[in-house]
Amino acid sequence: MKHESVPIYWRNIPQYYRLVAKRCKKCGAVHFPPVVRCRCGSKELEDLELPKEGKLVEFTVLHQVGTDFLKQKPLVVGLVELSNGVRVVGQIVDAQVEKLAPGAKVEVVFRRVVADGKHGLVMYGYKFRPVGL
Amino acid sequence: MKVGIVSWGAYIPKYRIRTEEVARIWGDDPLRIVDVYLVDEKSVEGIDEDAVTIAVEAARRAIRRAGIDPKKIGAVYAGTESKPYAVKPISSILVDALGLSNNVFAVDMEFACKAGSEGLVAAIGLVKAGQVEYGMTVGTDTSQGEPGEHLEYSASSGGVALIVGRDGVAAELEAVYSYVSDTPDFWRREGSPYPMHGEGFTGEPAYFRHIIGAAKGLMEKYGYKPSDFAYVVFHQPNGRFPVRAASMLNIPMEKIKPGIVVTHIGNTYNASALMGFAKVLDVAKPGDKILLVPFGSGAGSNAFVFTVTDVVQERQKTGVPTVEDMLRDKIYVDYAQYLKMRKMIKLFD
Numbered sequence A: 001m002k003h004e005s006v007p008i009y010w011r012n013i014p015q016y017y018r019l020v021a022k023r024c025k026k027c028g029a030v031h032f033p034p035v036v037r038c039r040c041g042s043k044e045l046e047d048l049e050l051p052k053e054g055k056l057v058e059f060t061v062l063h064q065v066g067t068d069f070l071k072q073k074p075l076v077v078g079l080v081e082l083s084n085g086v087r088v089v090g091q092i093v094d095a096q097v098e099k100l101a102p103g104a105k106v107e108v109v110f111r112r113v114v115a116d117g118k119h120g121l122v123m124y125g126y127k128f129r130p131v132g133l
Numbered sequence B: 001m002k003v004g005i006v007s008w009g010a011y012i013p014k015y016r017i018r019t020e021e022v023a024r025i026w027g028d029d030p031l032r033i034v035d036v037y038l039v040d041e042k043s044v045e046g047i048d049e050d051a052v053t054i055a056v057e058a059a060r061r062a063i064r065r066a067g068i069d070p071k072k073i074g075a076v077y078a079g080t081e082s083k084p085y086a087v088k089p090i091s092s093i094l095v096d097a098l099g100l101s102n103n104v105f106a107v108d109m110e111f112a113c114k115a116g117s118e119g120l121v122a123a124i125g126l127v128k129a130g131q132v133e134y135g136m137t138v139g140t141d142t143s144q145g146e147p148g149e150h151l152e153y154s155a156s157s158g159g160v161a162l163i164v165g166r167d168g169v170a171a172e173l174e175a176v177y178s179y180v181s182d183t184p185d186f187w188r189r190e191g192s193p194y195p196m197h198g199e200g201f202t203g204e205p206a207y208f209r210h211i212i213g214a215a216k217g218l219m220e221k222y223g224y225k226p227s228d229f230a231y232v233v234f235h236q237p238n239g240r241f242p243v244r245a246a247s248m249l250n251i252p253m254e255k256i257k258p259g260i261v262v263t264h265i266g267n268t269y270n271a272s273a274l275m276g277f278a279k280v281l282d283v284a285k286p287g288d289k290i291l292l293v294p295f296g297s298g299a300g301s302n303a304f305v306f307t308v309t310d311v312v313q314e315r316q317k318t319g320v321p322t323v324e325d326m327l328r329d330k331i332y333v334d335y336a337q338y339l340k341m342r343k344m345i346k347l348f349d
């Protein structure tokens, strides 16, 4: 698998590190991942940092994964509803799958996502982990 | 004018390996090993964790506990000896991961396990000079020990962040005193995967000389006696050293015990003494005096005296996980999982 280029990673740092979304100034819709044009047609968007806690809506355990994650199987991926209602898909870490269930409280954590080989850049980003499980 | 610790945040990865599991692999007698080091189990970082991610988690908790706007933090220091990059700072990743402004003094520091506490000295200096409103230092490590070598029984992972300021001080700095000399007790050359240490050299001429030198120097210069302190926290490479240092200074056991974490998570290097300090701050009462003495091989110590203020009670009620919470929140792994998580199995890139 070809990694994301260094410039693209760099441009996405606010989104990857701090869940910075775009909010439409016209209709108020929040977009994550960020967009350049709202579905209402407006291009007037402002940055909005999303909350760092939420609850698990649903999750799945992946046994077939992309090349970058082959050595991390199985991968738990979940749909999380953040405390302001915005839904984000992300990896669920530090989870004992048998204890995981929809509704579980989760928090945003900062983790390594991919490393570009032994000499390239380490790319960091958000993941989720259960709280109190 | 009060200057001191405004807030603290600690992070211990969730995974643990028991000493007996490590001993099983290398043919050591687990009872003897536990008896020598007083370490029952140690923390292990997850496969996607490193000194950077651990620093971010600890720092986020410190900011949450402080309830301050991160843009008011004007200096950020990372002290570590397990940088994922030889060249590329952790501190600049912290700037963007924490949402600090770009007008911030930032550098990574290296002095074995002492660097994080040296960052504290630097941050306090900038706050005192009026150069920054708040400063932050993070001690973070995923420390290495050669498999099968004795260091492996203690080398572990964790991080602690401290925010320094003059507004909302929870533990006021009263005094600080340093003690440093060229002592070859422990080192890692560029490119070496694991550190070397002089067996029998790490104790008397290194740990004890510098910890006692800093603590005694501070007490003599500023007129403290052991009975002034409610809590005493030393660097904790194992469970025996801090207890012995305390007895050398005539400090009773009950003052040192609350700050001991090495027995449950091992030696988190730059977070070792600071983790004990965070654990004490989690329970300290206004008026308590705390003596904190981190140590770094190579070698040196800083001795700090803090007086806890009324603000501490507010900070203790913020819902941020305490060190005690994290000591309990754990998943055990076996030796094979441990090697995988610590990225010690050789793979193709």
Ligand SMILES: [Zn+2]
Residues within 6 Å of the ligand: A024, A025, A026, A027, A028, A029, A038, A039, A040, A041, A042
């Ligand atoms: Zn819109």
